[in-house]
Amino acid sequence: MAVPSKREIAQFWARSKQRDEFAPHLYGLDHPCCFACGWFSEHWDKPTPRARWQRATLDRAHIVPRSLGGADTVDNLLLLCRPCHQESPDWSEPREMARWIAKRPERPSKEWETLEAWFAAAAKVPEFQDALATIAGEPGAQQRAMDVLRDLLGQAGVHFGVGISPGTRVAVLRGAAERLRDGDTAAIPADGAP
Ligand SMILES: [Zn+2]
Structure with missing residues (x-):
């Protein structure tokens, strides 16, 4: 099964009841940003939201890592900037990720x-x-x-x-x-x- 696109991941979390826990900075689909710190990258100039998400310099990050049995599905994937991805927990319990996100300071764009x-x-x-x-x-x-x-x-x-x-x-x-x-x-x- 193909790994979901960045926009598919954003669409899922924009509608999720757990958005506040896992994507507190995601305000709308027009604004690609790191779910954890709110940092957004260039490519605002791209004509469509789809292109903006595809080109955004954000990583697809697993909530539960693949190595611990996590799936490549939208509900197990977040979009994180590189520093957030590198520092986020690789742990079997999703709530550890939510806790980490809640404490993550905002980063300017x-x-x-x-x-x-x-x-x-x-x-x-x-x-x-x-x-x-x-x-x-x-x-x-x-x-x-x-x-x-x-x-x-x-x-x-x-x-x-x-x-x-x-x-x-x-x-x-x-x-x-x-x-x-x-x-x-x-x-x-x-x-x-x-
Ligand atoms: Zn970040």
């Missing part, structure tokens, strides 16, 4: 971590903040700043598996400050933009 990383970089580049302040009153200023950032990010070397390094963020912001100051708005549209 990947989007939030990304935003914090950009804020940290921006704090190191006062010229970027100056440039933003200078253009702030102009029409379309925000869009222009976003276009410039996106364009520069497209030119950056991205460390595979690590994402954008702190040094790259600083370099991108410094380059953006220059462009915004010079009024250079030439930007390559982002993927999928018309």
